[in-house]
Each structure stands twice: as C-alpha cells, then as structure tokens.
Amino acid sequence: MGMQTIGNKAEDRRANIRLHRVLVVEIEWQGEYLPTVAVDISISGFQIASPVAPQVGEDCSVRIYLRNGPSLQARAELVWRQDLGLGLFRLGFQFVEMSSPHDFERLCLYVEKERLNSDGIPETCVQTLELATQVTLRGLTDEEIDRFSVLAEVSELLNGCYQLNDILERALKITVEATGAERGMVLLEQGEEFVVPAFHSLTSDCNTNYSRSVVEAVRERGSALISLDAQCDERFSQSVSLKVMGTRSVMCLPIRDGGRTFGLLYLDCSVRSGAFTDTELKLAGVISRMAASAIVRAEEFSQMAQREKLASMGTLMAGVMHELRNPLAAISGIADVMGTGKIDEGLVQGLKEETERCGALIRDLLRLSRQEPAEFSPLRLENVLHTAATAVQTESARQNVKVLLEIESDLPLIYGNAGHLRQVALNLLSNAMFSAASAESGLVRATLGRDGKGVKFTVCDNGPGFATGMASKVFDPFFTTKSQEKGTGLGLSIAHRIVTEHRGTITAENSPHGGALFSVILPALAVPKEQAEAG
Numbered sequence: 001m002g003m004q005t006i007g008n009k010a011e012d013r014r015a016n017i018r019l020h021r022v023l024v025v026e027i028e029w030q031g032e033y034l035p036t037v038a039v040d041i042s043i044s045g046f047q048i049a050s051p052v053a054p055q056v057g058e059d060c061s062v063r064i065y066l067r068n069g070p071s072l073q074a075r076a077e078l079v080w081r082q083d084l085g086l087g088l089f090r091l092g093f094q095f096v097e098m099s100s101p102h103d104f105e106r107l108c109l110y111v112e113k114e115r116l117n118s119d120g121i122p123e124t125c126v127q128t129l130e131l132a133t134q135v136t137l138r139g140l141t142d143e144e145i146d147r148f149s150v151l152a153e154v155s156e157l158l159n160g161c162y163q164l165n166d167i168l169e170r171a172l173k174i175t176v177e178a179t180g181a182e183r184g185m186v187l188l189e190q191g192e193e194f195v196v197p198a199f200h201s202l203t204s205d206c207n208t209n210y211s212r213s214v215v216e217a218v219r220e221r222g223s224a225l226i227s228l229d230a231q232c233d234e235r236f237s238q239s240v241s242l243k244v245m246g247t248r249s250v251m252c253l254p255i256r257d258g259g260r261t262f263g264l265l266y267l268d269c270s271v272r273s274g275a276f277t278d279t280e281l282k283l284a285g286v287i288s289r290m291a292a293s294a295i296v297r298a299e300e301f302s303q304m305a306q307r308e309k310l311a312s313m314g315t316l317m318a319g320v321m322h323e324l325r326n327p328l329a330a331i332s333g334i335a336d337v338m339g340t341g342k343i344d345e346g347l348v349q350g351l352k353e354e355t356e357r358c359g360a361l362i363r364d365l366l367r368l369s370r371q372e373p374a375e376f377s378p379l380r381l382e383n384v385l386h387t388a389a390t391a392v393q394t395e396s397a398r399q400n401v402k403v404l405l406e407i408e409s410d411l412p413l414i415y416g417n418a419g420h421l422r423q424v425a426l427n428l429l430s431n432a433m434f435s436a437a438s439a440e441s442g443l444v445r446a447t448l449g450r451d452g453k454g455v456k457f458t459v460c461d462n463g464p465g466f467a468t469g470m471a472s473k474v475f476d477p478f479f480t481t482k483s484q485e486k487g488t489g490l491g492l493s494i495a496h497r498i499v500t501e502h503r504g505t506i507t508a509e510n511s512p513h514g515g516a517l518f519s520v521i522l523p524a525l526a527v528p529k530e531q532a533e534a535g
Contacts, residue, residue: 023064026071027062046093054078074095158174162298167298172199183200214266224281248268248270249269253288392433507519
C-alpha cells in the first residue's frame with residue numbers, strides 16, 4: 001500500500017489542531033509493536049507516555065486505534081522526548097506519512113468530530129470549512145498567501161462588474177493572459193447554436209471559429225476537456241475544423257456555479273503543442289468558478305434593485321393617486337359643463353391641460369418603475385434629478401417637507417444609465433424627506449454642481465442626523481433606522497453599488513449645519529454636447 005506524505009518538518013505549528021484524548025497507540029520497537037497510550041493527538045502528530053524511547057530524529061511505524069474501525073497505519077518521527085522518571089518517557093511524534101489517503105481522511109474526521117463535541121462547543125455547531133481545508137489554510141507559507149492575494153484581486157475585478165457581458169469579458173481576458181492562450185472566447189447556448197458574446201486574442205487573429213467537436217464533447221460530459229495536441233488526438237481525428245484552423249493546444253470548460261451552467265470557456269493555441277497543462281486547466285477552472293459566482297451576485301443585485309425600486313414606488317403611489325384626483329375632478333367638472341352645451345375655448349383648453357397633467361404623472365410613474373437594461377450612454381444628470389424631484393413632490397407635500405433643488409448651469413455630461421441614477425436620486429431624496437419630517441419645518445436641499453473634472457450631487461436634510469458610528473454603516477445591506485413596514489434596508493446599499501458601477505463615490509456624514517448629508521461624485525464625460533441624450 002502506498003504511503004501519503006503528510007507534511008514537512010518545518011510546517012508551521014499553527015496547523016496543529018490538538019485534542020486531549022486517550023487512545024491506544026502501537027509503536028514499532030525492535031521489530032515488534034509495543035502497545036502504549038496517546039495522551040494528545042492532532043492530524044500532524046501525537047504524544048504518548050512510554051517505557052521505551054527511540055532517539056530523537058528516528059522514525060518508526062505506528063498504529064493508532066480510533067473508536068471505530070481498523071487501526072490507522074503511519075510512519076512518524078520522534079521530534080522530542082522528556083524523561084518523566086520512574087522509567088517512563090513522554091514522547092512527541094510528528095507524522096511523516098500515512099499508509100493511504102483514506103487513513104488520513106479518517107484521522108481528519110475523527111479530530112473534527114471530537115473537537116466539536118468538546119470544550120463546550122455544541123454538537124450542532126456548523127463549520128464553514130472542513131478540517132482538512134482549515135489545516136491547509138493554517139499551513140500556508142507567506143509566498144503561498146501572496147499568491148492567494150492575486151486570486152483575491154481577480155475576484156475583486158470580476159465582482160466589480162454587474163452586467164453579464166462585462167463579467168464574461170473580464171473573465172476571458174484574465175484567463176487568456178494567465179494561461180498563455182493565443183485566443184479565447186465565451187460560448188453561450190442559443191437554441192441549437194452557440195453565440196460568442198466575448199472574444200479576446202493576443203494576436204491579430206480576430207477569427208471566432210471554434211471546434212464544434214470539442215464544444216459538443218464538453219457539453220455532453222459536463223466537465224472540462226484539454227488536448228495537448230489536437231492534430232494527433234484520436235478523440236478529434238474526424239474534426240475538420242481543428243485541422244483547418246491548425247489548432248495544436250485546446251481546452252474548453254464550463255462556467256458553472258453549483259448545478260447551473262452559464263456558458264463555456266474556449267481557449268486554444270496554434271503555435272505549439274503542450275501549451276496547456278493540467279495546471280493551466282485548474283487555473284482556468286478557478287477563474288471560471290469566480291466568474292460564475294460574480295454572475296450570480298450580479299443577478300441577485302439586479303433583483304434586489306428592482307425590489308427596492310418597487311418598494312419606493314409603493315410609497316409614492318399613494319401620493320400620486322391622490323394627486324390624480326384633482327385633475328380628474330376638474331375633467332369631470334368640465335365634462336359636466338360641456339354636457340349642458342356651454343362650450344368655449346377656455347373649457348377646451350382646461351380639459352387639455354388637465355389631461356396632459358394626468359399623462360405626465362403616469363409617464364413619470366412608468367419611467368421610474370420600469371426595469372431598464374443597464375446600457376450606458378452620455379447623459380445630463382440634471383435631467384435625471386429633475387425627474388426624481390418631480391416624482392417626490394406629492395409625497396413631500398403630504399409629509400409637509402419642502403424640497404429645494406439647486407442646479408448649476410452648463411454642467412458637463414456624464415456616462416451612465418439614467419434609470420439607475422434616477423433610482424439613486426429617488427432613494428436619497430426619499431430618505432431625506434423621512435428624516436426631515438421629524439423637524440418642525442422639514443427641509444431637504446439637493447444641489448448639483450461641478451467637482452473638479454466631474455459633477456457632485458448632494459442631499460442634505462434638517463433632521464436629527466446620524467447617531468455616533470451610524471454613518472459608516474448606512475451602506476451595509478439591510479441596515480435601516482426605519483420600521484420594518486417603512487424600510488427594507490437595501491436602498492442605500494443598492495445606491496452605493498450603482499454609484500460604484502458608474503466609477504463614482506457616495507459618502508454619508510453629518511452636516512455641519514445639522515442633519516444628514518449625502519454626497520455623490522461622478523466623473524465627467526469629455527464628449528461634444530450635441531451627443532448628450534435626455535436622461
């Protein structure tokens with residue numbers, strides 16, 4: 001039976017999760033196994049009390065008897081010994097090898113289970129990581145931790161995107177550059193065919209052709225595939241496309257999170273065979289899983305944003321419905337007069353104005369409630385803010401809060417999504433009105449002006465402001481000072497993510513004049529003004 005190496009002798013001691021347990025241990029001594037008792041055991045070693053003592057540095061075969069099942073077979077080295085007197089020694093052994101991976105797994109499971117059942121830790125305690133994974137992390141060297149930080153940077157790049165195509169493009173570029181592929185593409189199923197939403201090449205080759213044989217093989221088996229030399233690979237001997245393209249090295253793998261597959265990652269190289277090894281395949285697999293996780297997070301964010309928008313719309317709806325009663329009553333009155341035959345130009349004009357007023361209210365509601373695709377374009381932020389301010393007018397009157405909007409003239413354009421930015425403005429204004437409603441004369445002041453090369457939007461109220469330490473938490477998901485009926489705790493978290501998506505910043509603090517102050521800074525877009533689109 002082959003032996004499995006457990007670790008090197010210089011392994012950091014922090015990897016040892018030790019248990020004080022009495023277990024029977026047999027150590028090989030002069031050709032025979034001597035039974036003794038372990039008083040301390042971990043997955044890296046054990047201590048025993050013994051009447052005999054090998055020399056420090058000497059290793060020997062050992063058998064360890066757990067509570068159930070056969071003994072564990074291993075080799076262990078004596079790393080220290082202590083003379084206890086009365087012909088007894090305390091010996092410290094470090095495992096060198098286990099007889100099989102199965103024995104090592106049994107030891108890990110035993111230590112993990114016993115640890116949870118001891119020291120007052122409840123048996124129902126659920127750990128985030130398995131013991132073997134914990135030990136692996138504890139045993140990382142500084143160099144290995146530095147490598148982990150690179151993966152953390154990759155994860156940050158992927159999770160900084162909130163749109164599917166952006167995530168796929170970033171993941172593809174990172175994978176191509178990290179694996180040394182000549183070119184790569186993402187393939188998404190569309191019926192019986194595949195579309196290529198993302199393509200990246202390190203050469204001038206912009207051809208998006210791929211091997212259908214390779215792709216079908218990965219789709220059918222549901223797992224990654226690698227070919228060191230596709231020209232000689234018997235699996236693809238019938239593939240005409242690989243021969244025509246001259247592909248030598250190719251690998252293809254699913255972009256998957258749990259049981260859900262989002263697409264396929266296809267990379268190839270025509271210069272040489274053996275360009276990809278199992279190492280590159282594993283690295284590509286890690287990046288693809290990160291991408292899949294980022295896609296799931298982006299979808300969840302989109303759903304949260306829509307739910308928060310609908311929650312805000314519910315608050316506004318009551319006020320707008322009340323506002324609609326006035327023009328509808330006027331229209332009804334005009335219709336009654338016209339029904340008597342008394343028709344003049346003033347009545348017709350009044351009917352037209354009141355009808356247009358109803359239409360404007362409905363258009364504002366639809367603009368705010370619809371789920372728009374996150375397409376970015378040049379826009380004027382002042383148009384976005386005017387729409388949001390108009391939408392809250394009725395609610396501000398109901399709460400007896402005055403909303404002042406001050407906008408500088410000739411502001412630069414920005415690049416963004418008008419619907420998402422309206423949601424940010426609407427959320428900040430709504431929150432400010434809620435706070436200002438507690439003041440004797442509620443006031444919300446919103447300003448928009450220049451800030452260096454960008455624009456700055458601020459919302460300040462004369463409410464109670466933030467309690468100590470609260471300002472730093474307002475962007476955390478589900479943090480709210482409102483009652484459960486009036487707040488979800490998601491609005492400011494979503495606003496923060498939208499602003500970040502627009503390469504901007506959003507901050508919260510107490511205003512020097514009292515109340516809360518929110519500031520949003522967005523970069524300007526240097527394009528001709530005639531390219532601006534209405535927000």
